[in-house]
Amino acid sequence: MPAIEEWFEFLRFASISADSKSKGEIEACAAWVARRLKKAGLAAETHSTAGNPVVVGRSDRQPGRPTVLVYGHYDVQPPDPVELWTHPPFEPHLDNGIVTARGAADNKGQIFAHLLGAEAAIRSGEGLPCNLIFVIEGEEEVGSPNLAPFLRQHRADLACDVVLVSDSSMAGPGCPTLTYGLRGIAAMEIELTGPARDLHSGFFGGAVMNPLTAMCRLLATMHDAEMHVAIGGFYDGVRPIQDWEREAWSKLPQGDAGLQAISGAPALVPAPGFTAIEMVSGQPTAEINGLYGGYQGEGSKTVIPSRAVAKLSFRLVAGQTPEDVLAKVERHFHAHLPLGVTLKVTQGHGGAPYFTDPHSRFGKAAIEALRSVFDGREPYLVREGGTIPVVADFKNILGADTLLLGLALPGCNMHSPNETFPLAHLDLGARLHLEVLRRIAAT
Amino acid sequence: MPAIEEWFEFLRFASISADSKSKGEIEACAAWVARRLKKAGLAAETHSTAGNPVVVGRSDRQPGRPTVLVYGHYDVQPPDPVELWTHPPFEPHLDNGIVTARGAADNKGQIFAHLLGAEAAIRSGEGLPCNLIFVIEGEEEVGSPNLAPFLRQHRADLACDVVLVSDSSMAGPGCPTLTYGLRGIAAMEIELTGPARDLHSGFFGGAVMNPLTAMCRLLATMHDAEMHVAIGGFYDGVRPIQDWEREAWSKLPQGDAGLQAISGAPALVPAPGFTAIEMVSGQPTAEINGLYGGYQGEGSKTVIPSRAVAKLSFRLVAGQTPEDVLAKVERHFHAHLPLGVTLKVTQGHGGAPYFTDPHSRFGKAAIEALRSVFDGREPYLVREGGTIPVVADFKNILGADTLLLGLALPGCNMHSPNETFPLAHLDLGARLHLEVLRRIAAT
Numbered sequence: 001m002p003a004i005e006e007w008f009e010f011l012r013f014a015s016i017s018a019d020s021k022s023k024g025e026i027e028a029c030a031a032w033v034a035r036r037l038k039k040a041g042l043a044a045e046t047h048s049t050a051g052n053p054v055v056v057g058r059s060d061r062q063p064g065r066p067t068v069l070v071y072g073h074y075d076v077q078p079p080d081p082v083e084l085w086t087h088p089p090f091e092p093h094l095d096n097g098i099v100t101a102r103g104a105a106d107n108k109g110q111i112f113a114h115l116l117g118a119e120a121a122i123r124s125g126e127g128l129p130c131n132l133i134f135v136i137e138g139e140e141e142v143g144s145p146n147l148a149p150f151l152r153q154h155r156a157d158l159a160c161d162v163v164l165v166s167d168s169s170m171a172g173p174g175c176p177t178l179t180y181g182l183r184g185i186a187a188m189e190i191e192l193t194g195p196a197r198d199l200h201s202g203f204f205g206g207a208v209m210n211p212l213t214a215m216c217r218l219l220a221t222m223h224d225a226e227m228h229v230a231i232g233g234f235y236d237g238v239r240p241i242q243d244w245e246r247e248a249w250s251k252l253p254q255g256d257a258g259l260q261a262i263s264g265a266p267a268l269v270p271a272p273g274f275t276a277i278e279m280v281s282g283q284p285t286a287e288i289n290g291l292y293g294g295y296q297g298e299g300s301k302t303v304i305p306s307r308a309v310a311k312l313s314f315r316l317v318a319g320q321t322p323e324d325v326l327a328k329v330e331r332h333f334h335a336h337l338p339l340g341v342t343l344k345v346t347q348g349h350g351g352a353p354y355f356t357d358p359h360s361r362f363g364k365a366a367i368e369a370l371r372s373v374f375d376g377r378e379p380y381l382v383r384e385g386g387t388i389p390v391v392a393d394f395k396n397i398l399g400a401d402t403l404l405l406g407l408a409l410p411g412c413n414m415h416s417p418n419e420t421f422p423l424a425h426l427d428l429g430a431r432l433h434l435e436v437l438r439r440i441a442a443t
Numbered sequence: 444m445p446a447i448e449e450w451f452e453f454l455r456f457a458s459i460s461a462d463s464k465s466k467g468e469i470e471a472c473a474a475w476v477a478r479r480l481k482k483a484g485l486a487a488e489t490h491s492t493a494g495n496p497v498v499v500g501r502s503d504r505q506p507g508r509p510t511v512l513v514y515g516h517y518d519v520q521p522p523d524p525v526e527l528w529t530h531p532p533f534e535p536h537l538d539n540g541i542v543t544a545r546g547a548a549d550n551k552g553q554i555f556a557h558l559l560g561a562e563a564a565i566r567s568g569e570g571l572p573c574n575l576i577f578v579i580e581g582e583e584e585v586g587s588p589n590l591a592p593f594l595r596q597h598r599a600d601l602a603c604d605v606v607l608v609s610d611s612s613m614a615g616p617g618c619p620t621l622t623y624g625l626r627g628i629a630a631m632e633i634e635l636t637g638p639a640r641d642l643h644s645g646f647f648g649g650a651v652m653n654p655l656t657a658m659c660r661l662l663a664t665m666h667d668a669e670m671h672v673a674i675g676g677f678y679d680g681v682r683p684i685q686d687w688e689r690e691a692w693s694k695l696p697q698g699d700a701g702l703q704a705i706s707g708a709p710a711l712v713p714a715p716g717f718t719a720i721e722m723v724s725g726q727p728t729a730e731i732n733g734l735y736g737g738y739q740g741e742g743s744k745t746v747i748p749s750r751a752v753a754k755l756s757f758r759l760v761a762g763q764t765p766e767d768v769l770a771k772v773e774r775h776f777h778a779h780l781p782l783g784v785t786l787k788v789t790q791g792h793g794g795a796p797y798f799t800d801p802h803s804r805f806g807k808a809a810i811e812a813l814r815s816v817f818d819g820r821e822p823y824l825v826r827e828g829g830t831i832p833v834v835a836d837f838k839n840i841l842g843a844d845t846l847l848l849g850l851a852l853p854g855c856n857m858h859s860p861n862e863t864f865p866l867a868h869l870d871l872g873a874r875l876h877l878e879v880l881r882r883i884a885a886t
Contacts, residue, residue: 018742078744084640142742169646183645187743196707197527200858201730202626202829203612205758206722207699208708212731212753213666220663223656256650264639264749265651269783279649287644288655289746294733295754299461299585300630300791301521302756302830303732303858306707310655311738313745315648340712348743386645387745415643415746 003116003426004094006036010074010108011092011101017052017075017142026052026138029074033136040119042134047154049146052138056158059118059132066440067131069160069400070118070433071390072111072167073140076103077415084417098420105408109421110166111136113407113429121434129434129441133160137390140167143187143349144389151390151397162362163394164436166429168406169414171380172253176370179404180358181383182391183284184316186325187348190333191309192218192341198294199304208304209340212293215308221336222286227271229286231332237319239355241274241282248381249277254410262411280385285315286329313348315385322350351389356401365439366403372439373432386414405432446559446869447537449479453517453551454535454544460495460518460585469495469581472517476579483562485577490597492589495581499597502561502575509883510574512603512843513561513876514833515554515610516583519546520858527860541863548851552864553609554579556850556872564877572877572884576603580833583610586630586792587832594833594840605805606837607879609872611849612857614823615696619813622847623801624826625834626727627759629768630791633776634752635661635784641737642747651747652783655736658751664779665729670714672729674775680762682798684717684725691824692720697853705854723828728758729772756791758828765793794832799844808882809846815882816875829857848875 013029016022030046030053037044037057047054052075079089079102087093092101099109114134121128135158137147151158170177194211195204224230256276260268268276274283293308295301314325330345337343357363358381370379384404391402407429413419456472459465473489473496480487480500490497495518522532522545530536535544542552557577564571578601580590594601613620637654638647667673699719703711711719717726736751738744757768773788780786800806801824813822827847834845850872856862 018740018744020741078738078740080738080740081641185645185745187745189743194708197856197861198524198859199706200829201728201732201756202628202758202827203853203857204702204706204723205728205730205828206726207702207711207713207719208706209670209710209712210730212734213662216659216662216731216734217666219656219659223660227652259647259650263642263647263651265637265783266785267652267783268650269652269781270650276650280647283649285644285648287648287653287745287747288659288737289644289744290737290739290748291655291659291751292735292739294731295521295523296733296735297461297521297523298463300632300754300756301461301732301858302628302630302730304730305733308734311743313644313743315645338712340708340710342709384645385648386643410646413640414646415744416641418640 004423007112007426008092010112011103012090014090015075015138016078017139018078026075030055030138033074036115037134040115041122047150049150051146054147054150055136057134059128061131065130066161067133067159068437068440069133069135069158069163070114071163071165072136073107073138074136075138075141077141081417086418094423097423099423100418100420102419104419104421105412106414106419107167109425110407110429113426114166114433116426117430117433120430129437133158143351145349147390148393148397151393155397158398160398160400162440163400163402164405165388165391165402166405166407167388168384168386168404169408169410169412170406171382173409175253176374176377176379177382177406178358178363178366178370178379179382179384179406180356181318182354183385183387184320184322184351184353185313185387185389186316186322186350187313188326188329189309189311189346189348191307191344193307194341195304195306197306201302201304204304209338210304211308211341212305214338214341215293215310217338218333218336219288219310227269229284231286231329233328234325238284239318241278245282246278249281252277252380252382281383282317284317284320287313289313316353318353318355321352326350351387352392354391360401361443362401362403362440365443366405366436369432369435369439373435447866450555450869451535453555454546455533457533458518458581459521460582461521469518473498473581476517479558480577483558484565490593492593494589497590497593498579500577502571504574508573509604510576510602511880511883512576512578512601512606513557514606514608515579516550516581517579518581518584520584524860529861537866540866542866543861543863545862547862547864548855549857549862550583550610552868553850553872556869557609557876559869560873560876563873572880576601586794588792590833591836591840594836598840601841603841603843605883606843606845607848608831608834608845609848609850610831611827611829611847612851612853612855613849614825616852618696619817619820619822620825620849621801621806621809621813621822622825622827622849623799624761625797626828626830627763627765627794627796628756628830628832629759629765629793630756631769631772632752632754632789632791634750634787636750637784638747638749640749644745644747647747652781653747654751654784655748657781657784658736658753660781661776661779662731662753670712672727674729674772676771677768681727682761684721688725689721692724695720695823695825724826725760727760727763730756732756759796761796761798764795769793794830795835797834803844804886805844805846805883808886809848809879812875812878812882816878
């Protein structure tokens with residue numbers, strides 16, 4: 001079966017970890033991954049966890065060679081709003097070299113490219129330059145709650161010299177990119193309850209606090225007039241952006257104008273003193289990911305709703321921890337809570353930010369491999385605004401640094417409708433995989 | 444068929460004017476009303492409009508007698524959230540003398556009581572003391588957009604001396620109540636659009652304005668720290684609450700404590716200098732009736748949504764007009780619009796506030812009728828926080844004042860789940876109907 005057809009099989013699983021109704025698809029997808037690792041010539045194990053299974057693949061152990069752990073995930077973001085997809089999200093569609101499907105970039109395309117690279121070395125008889133361990137999990141999109149326990153439990157079996165992850169973007173088409181930092185994340189849901197039930201806004205309006213009004217007033221306190229986060233102590237310990245970073249980022253092919261074009265926003269709103277790229281790369285955020293309350297249907301309904309709910313998340317940078325930020329946010333909300341409503345806080349998943357030196361031994365190996373595969377072009381050094389929560393776990397539990405070699409393109413719509421991945425990047429990723437292994441083996 | 448069974452037939456129509464899918468139920472309900480008017484001995488006509496039909500019933504014309512127009516509506520509010528109803532909203536349920544159903548109080552119970560009163564006088568041979576015109580429309584819950592044109596078109600046929608409406612509440616069980624004022628209403632929907640589609644909050648967070656954040660910041664400007672409405676010019680022309688009104692309202696059996704108990708809110712939040720009753724009776728409001736944007740499902744989804752929508756309404760008091768208030772609100776939103784989003788405003792329905800002198804000729808007739816039917820108890824004089832938009836139209840188009848004689852109880856859950864009406868108030872309303880007609884005929 002050609003690689004593209006196998007990849008499309010992978011993409012057809014609606015392996016949505018946020019949706020408990022997708023359990024069957026998750027299990028089937030994990031089984032598919034294990035079968036595919038075996039077919040590539042690796043030993044495959046499927047480990048059940050308190051949540052979704054982790055699939056592990058291993059090459060035959062060659063003593064004296066470094067061990068590289070390749071991490072990826074087979075779960076995907078929910079596809080909604082489904083009506084905005086030009087093709088059904090779980091029916092992959094190829095057009096002009098671009099594949100559209102939920103998970104195409106994040107992460108089924110990128111992890112499959114690595115698998116193809118390893119398989120090519122095994123099948124060709126060249127053999128793998130390093131010992132290889134694939135760890136492919138199913139809960140990345142919900143914060144990998146069961147991966148750290150898994151890593152702790154299997155620490156000896158997963159011992160490695162360095163971790164390889166492709167779950168991020170290149171700086172642009174044809175631009176070799178090493179990501180040396182990631183933002184962390186901390187999620188929270190808050191619910192404000194006022195009246196015991198929805199009330200007639202005529203009979204009660206002016207006397208009771210409207211929970212939606214209270215929610216707007218409360219969430220409006222999260223930022224100051226310049227859109228700095230206004231939660232007490234939020235910026236404590238935040239590592240300032242260094243001059244060499246500002247310089248490296250200023251060379252990125254996609255500047256603020258490119259970021260705006262991809263976003264489709266009428267204007268960008270970086271805080272004073274920062275470019276938009278600097279905001280995304282090196283500053284923390286407070287975002288409302290979802291908010292609802294009251295009448296949602298056609299026309300109007302003159303109610304004062306009983307409750308309002310907001311789903312929040314905070315992107316963190318080096319120097320912040322999810323636990324500390326969530327505690328400060330919760331304290332802030334209690335301190336600023338309007339009269340007439342009660343607050344319920346549910347803390348969600350967290351992931352630590354990551355930052356490593358791109359000029360370390362393995363960092364240099366990655367930079368050389370990128371230069372080689374991209375015909376001598378100088379790699380871009382970036383910090384990415386997204387979160388891969390487990391990267392901090394690899395450092396803390398396995399003691400290994402992570403090389404982030406994104407294969408997706410900017411504007412690939414990860415987490416958005418019409419997610420894409422270039423078909424050619426399967427081969428590009430496979431070649432990069434092997435070249436990185438060769439350079440690591442040579443260090 | 445006993446009156447209760449006929450009333451239950453009336454209540455079973457899901458005649459939801461806000462929901463275009465209810466068109467069939469609306470038409471069937473209007474036809475039922477026309478049939479029932481005929482059965483009572485009135486001539487009935489069903490008039491189609493640009494929206495839902497208006498049903499008119501007329502008694503045989505007796506020259507020299509005053510003409511009274513009885514107004515009501517057969518449409519109802521949407522029943523959602525349906526899961527909070529203890530019984531299905533359109534399957535009326537009788538328990539301990541209380542009927543639970545959507546529309547039981549608002550307005551199918553109250554208008555049916557008047558119809559029973561007229562029928563009793565006709566059937567008994569006593570005859571009607573006044574000429575009677577019933578006008579029962581099907582768009583009250585969406586602001587009666589087609590009733591004013593209908594009144595204008597049929598001004599001659601609908602000429603009357605006074606209008607009788609029971610679409611409000613009594614001050615308490617067994618409390619005769621004349622409502623001499625109503626708040627008006629002005630509705631508006633606003634939509635903020637930022638990015639062209641939902642974005643990954645990691646890749647774009649900090650660079651683009653989140654439309655939900657912008658919505659919260661914008662709507663938080665609607666009130667000041669003391670919860671006065673902070674929209675420029677909003678209070679222009681508002682008639683101050685008079686001392687005699689404060690005194691009359693202070694005697695109401697349901698004070699602020701009762702209002703809070705019915706609402707189930709943890710605290711009431713009147714603006715400084717006002718009781719909660721005064722806020723509801725005599726002060727205007729700015730309310731968020733519904734708000735949505737971003738991820739609404741289970742778990743979390745780390746998106747920056749493309750748009751956020753809010754459904755707003757403003758309750759108005761004497762001295763304000765819907766047109767003027769909506770223009771000021773729209774101006775306020777444009778002036779306070781955060782950077783990075785675009786604003787779309789859709790103006791909704793409006794209804795003028797109403798205020799009349801309870802000591803006028805017909806007002807006195809109503810007070811005497813109330814005293815008589817309630818065994819000599821002194822009627823309460825109230826201004827109600829709800830809106831009956833057509834009352835101002837009756838004044839402007841037909842030149843007639845309106846007597847508001849509410850038959851519902853406080854806490855009857857109009858517009859909320861588990862709406863109720865006491866079965867005994869069908870008979871009470873029927874007797875009050877006849878007594879008012881007698882007193883009017885005697886003026």
